[in-house]
Amino acid sequence: MNQDDLASIAAQTKQSDNRYDHVVKVCVAAGCLSANAEQVKTQLESEIKQRGLETCCKVKGVGCMGLCAAGPLVSADANEKMFQSVTPTDAAAIIDNVVDNKPAPANIVMDSKLDFFAGQKKIVLENSGEIDPERIEDYIASDGYEALFHVITKLKPLGVIEQITKSGLRGRGGAGFPTGLKWTTVYKAGGTRKFVICNADEGDPGAFMDRAVLESDPHRVLEGMAIAAYAVGASKGFIYCRAEYPLAVRRLRIAIRQAENNGLLGMNIGDTHFDFKIEVRLGAGAFVCGEETALIASIEGGRGTPRPRPPFPAQEGLWHSPTLINNVETFANIAPIIRRGGEWFSTIGTEKSKGTKVFALAGRVNNTGLIEVPMGMTLREIIFKLGGGIPEGRLFKAVQSGGPSGGCVPEQYLDIPVDYDSLAAVGSIMGSGGLIVMDDTSCMVDVARFFMDFCMSESCGKCVPCRVGTTQMHNILERITEGKAGAQDMELLQRLTGMVKATSLCGLGQTAPNPTLTTLRYFMDEYRAHIEEGRCPAGVCHPAKVEAEVSA
Amino acid sequence: MLPTPKTVSPPSDDKRWKIVDGMMRRHGHEPYALIEVLHTVQETFGFLTDDAMKYVATSLRVPFSKVYGVATFYHFFTMKPPGRHTCVICTGTACYIKGAPTLVNAVREEAGIKPGETTADGQLSLLTARCLGSCGLAPAVVFDGQVAGKINTESIKKRVRAHLESAPKPEAVEVHK
Numbered sequence: 196m197n198q199d200d201l202a203s204i205a206a207q208t209k210q211s212d213n214r215y216d217h218v219v220k221v222c223v224a225a226g227c228l229s230a231n232a233e234q235v236k237t238q239l240e241s242e243i244k245q246r247g248l249e250t251c252c253k254v255k256g257v258g259c260m261g262l263c264a265a266g267p268l269v270s271a272d273a274n275e276k277m278f279q280s281v282t283p284t285d286a287a288a289i290i291d292n293v294v295d296n297k298p299a300p301a302n303i304v305m306d307s308k309l310d311f312f313a314g315q316k317k318i319v320l321e322n323s324g325e326i327d328p329e330r331i332e333d334y335i336a337s338d339g340y341e342a343l344f345h346v347i348t349k350l351k352p353l354g355v356i357e358q359i360t361k362s363g364l365r366g367r368g369g370a371g372f373p374t375g376l377k378w379t380t381v382y383k384a385g386g387t388r389k390f391v392i393c394n395a396d397e398g399d400p401g402a403f404m405d406r407a408v409l410e411s412d413p414h415r416v417l418e419g420m421a422i423a424a425y426a427v428g429a430s431k432g433f434i435y436c437r438a439e440y441p442l443a444v445r446r447l448r449i450a451i452r453q454a455e456n457n458g459l460l461g462m463n464i465g466d467t468h469f470d471f472k473i474e475v476r477l478g479a480g481a482f483v484c485g486e487e488t489a490l491i492a493s494i495e496g497g498r499g500t501p502r503p504r505p506p507f508p509a510q511e512g513l514w515h516s517p518t519l520i521n522n523v524e525t526f527a528n529i530a531p532i533i534r535r536g537g538e539w540f541s542t543i544g545t546e547k548s549k550g551t552k553v554f555a556l557a558g559r560v561n562n563t564g565l566i567e568v569p570m571g572m573t574l575r576e577i578i579f580k581l582g583g584g585i586p587e588g589r590l591f592k593a594v595q596s597g598g599p600s601g602g603c604v605p606e607q608y609l610d611i612p613v614d615y616d617s618l619a620a621v622g623s624i625m626g627s628g629g630l631i632v633m634d635d636t637s638c639m640v641d642v643a644r645f646f647m648d649f650c651m652s653e654s655c656g657k658c659v660p661c662r663v664g665t666t667q668m669h670n671i672l673e674r675i676t677e678g679k680a681g682a683q684d685m686e687l688l689q690r691l692t693g694m695v696k697a698t699s700l701c702g703l704g705q706t707a708p709n710p711t712l713t714t715l716r717y718f719m720d721e722y723r724a725h726i727e728e729g730r731c732p733a734g735v736c737h738p739a740k741v742e743a744e745v746s747a
Numbered sequence: 748m749l750p751t752p753k754t755v756s757p758p759s760d761d762k763r764w765k766i767v768d769g770m771m772r773r774h775g776h777e778p779y780a781l782i783e784v785l786h787t788v789q790e791t792f793g794f795l796t797d798d799a800m801k802y803v804a805t806s807l808r809v810p811f812s813k814v815y816g817v818a819t820f821y822h823f824f825t826m827k828p829p830g831r832h833t834c835v836i837c838t839g840t841a842c843y844i845k846g847a848p849t850l851v852n853a854v855r856e857e858a859g860i861k862p863g864e865t866t867a868d869g870q871l872s873l874l875t876a877r878c879l880g881s882c883g884l885a886p887a888v889v890f891d892g893q894v895a896g897k898i899n900t901e902s903i904k905k906r907v908r909a910h911l912e913s914a915p916k917p918e919a920v921e922v923h924k
Contacts, residue, residue, distance in 0.1 A: 225880065225881060226881055226883050226884060226896075229881060229887075229893070229894035229895065229896060230884070230896060262883075263884065264883045264884070266883070266884075397880065398877065398878075400838075400839030400840040400841075400843075400877055400878035401839050401840035401841045401878060401882055402878070402880070402882075403878075403880035403881070403882055403883075406880040438786065438823050439823075439876065439877075439878075439879060439880070440880060476782075476783070477782065477783065478821075478823075479782055479785075479786065479821030479822070479823035479824060480821050480822035480823035480877065481821050481822065482877065493782065494779070496777075496778055496779035496780060496781035496782055496809075496817070497781075497813070498816055498817055498820040499820065499821070555882055557840075557841035557844075557882035557883065557885060558840070558841050558844045558882075558885075559845075563841070563882060563883040563885070564883050565883075595840065598840070629840070629882075631840045631841055631844060633844060637844060645840070645843055646840075649877075653877075655820075
């Protein structure tokens with residue numbers, strides 16, 4: 196395939212789509228699928244067939260539209276009309292509305308001008324909810340693989356890296372390492388064999404951004420990886436994806452096969468000398484495998500335990516070869532940056548955090564779902580404007596970012612801009628993008644215990660501070676929730692948090708104390724109430740009753 | 748350059764071993780394919796047996812201790828046969844905030860099993876998951892591979908009761924994906 200073929204596929208697809216007066220899009224990402232979206236789609240199709248409207252009306256399965264809580268979602272006429280909580284029996288009413296403009300039942304009509312949609316800026320998710328994730332032609336018609344062709348025919352590897360560096364893109368996996376710098380290191384590393392790995396082991400509980408990207412627009416990730424491979428000089432790539440995401444794995448495999456069949460992956464891509472192959476590797480439910488050296492150990496077929504760095508994977512990674520590891524969302528940003536230039540990207544966001552960030556908004560908030568906003572938006576805007584506030588008129592208490600490695604941000608910091616540095620300043624981290632909203636029904640001590648329980652059972656056991664420290668901290672937190680702790684326990688807890696943070700081998704242990712530290716910092720009164728007064732202000736902990744076991 | 752894989756025969760004449768053999772062949776019987784192959788075994792047979800792990804160890808020329816180490820390290824692998832029905836409660840953060848612990852208690856009250864256990868008659872297994880990524884539907888529960896969202900104690904008890912009372916199916920082991 197060459198650039199002309201690409202253009203002709205794009206033109207053909209656009210032309211065949213333009214034949215229809217109405218395109219009805221049904222979300223077929225995992226959230227809506229589990230709410231019966233497949234039957235809704237079938238019913239809409241048969242409704243159109245019954246009325247003989249096949250020539251002017253088309254039903255299309257698309258990726259995530261974002262507002263998962265209101266699924267299944269259906270949209271029509273370039274998202275002018277949107278429908279929520281659709282059941283198969285609503286199909287007739289939807290077609291009536293779309294084709295004949297008859298009013299649809301109020302309970303399924305959704306305002307397409309909601310702040311939830313209007314407040315977003317989409318780069319990573321620009322195709323999500325628009326294209327059919329299982330058709331490469333749809334992706335190509337949305338300028339897909341254009342950036343890859345541009346890169347391999349017109350740019351030198353250093354030219355690509357220059358654009359990425361100029362964009363100011365930082366790693367979206369959580370730590371925020373400058374992507375351009377990472378690419379440069381791998382580019383400069385010696386050796387003839389290099390690898391590109393996409394970290395799709397989205398282990399943070401409460402985070403589903405990468406899943407949505409993989410399920411809604413898998414080709415975007417493949418294109419980003421191919422561009423990266425060209426830039427650093429790799430010819431083989433792996434996508435390490437959670438086995439808990441069967442739909443994402445399936446769509447990735449379909450996408451890889453389609454790209455190979457079209458000569459966009461494999462040997463001599465675009466009739467050049469550039470070869471790049473991608474394989475999917477399944478994780479097996481170990482949170483620590485999100486850490487890059489543990490992930491490498493897992494791809495090599497062993498237990499996923501981390502090793503000390505340096506050497507960094509960029510110098511010595513998979514099978515001792517220089518390896519570039521980036522997160523799904525990072526790769527998803529690459530093609531747009533190449534298409535529109537690094538400078539364009541650097542105009543979005545804040546001074547040190549460029550571009551947009553996808554967040555998974557969940558917990559006690561009205562609009563749970565997926566949003567993409569420019570860096571620097573405040574937490575208040577995200578939760579109360581886009582998220583629609585707290586349900587049942589309850590009081591906001593805290594928002595947890597960064598999963599088990601992050602912290603709980605209290606109300607007084609709701610007006611900080613969301614970027615890497617501001618979140619770090621209040622003791623939390625950007626993390627991969629999970630935002631869990633908590634109201635006054637959540638006990639912050641129990642929340643700290645919940646995350647410590649997670650870290651305790653996910654600790655790989657290789658280094659002592661993490662293996663023993665998380666267990667000890669968990670035991671103390673549990674004693675506090677049971678009303679059995681004293682003042683000396685608090686002192687010990689404080690000491691342990693500092694020690695585990697400073698001495699653990701990898702990120703898991705180093706960040707495991709964060710939820711505890713931030714709750715100690717901002718919600719000390721709740722700890723005191725448990726210890727000194729033997730009561731739980733939120734009414735979650737029952738000192739007399741034994742807690743349910745939720746660990747696997 | 749690659750040494751030829753030893754010709755070892757599967758633990759039984761079960762035809763499903765062909766699927767496992769195919770996966771090992773696709774990876775050229777390379778040791779690094781271990782996790783991929785264990786996935787295939789579990790997908791095919793429902794769980795990992797000692798015999799299966801020994802077979803994989805010999806075929807991939809990996810010490811049995813390593814196979815056992817890997818199989819026990821990752822939560823996804825199980826060495827216990829699953830019940831005829833499975834109920835996986837998501838205990839991710841969003842589901843936790845929205846009441847997943849009460850769902851675990853509800854199943855315990857109804858079926859008398861804790862996470863990781865199967866009822867004595869083999870009808871139902873209760874498991875927990877770290878996060879299904881279906882946080883928009885929290886609390887989420889997977890009944891026999893189908894994700895169901897916004898579950899409460901009443902609805903989970905109803906499903907569990909239905910599973911417990913349903914007539915046993917003839918197959919001894921079902922394949923769960």
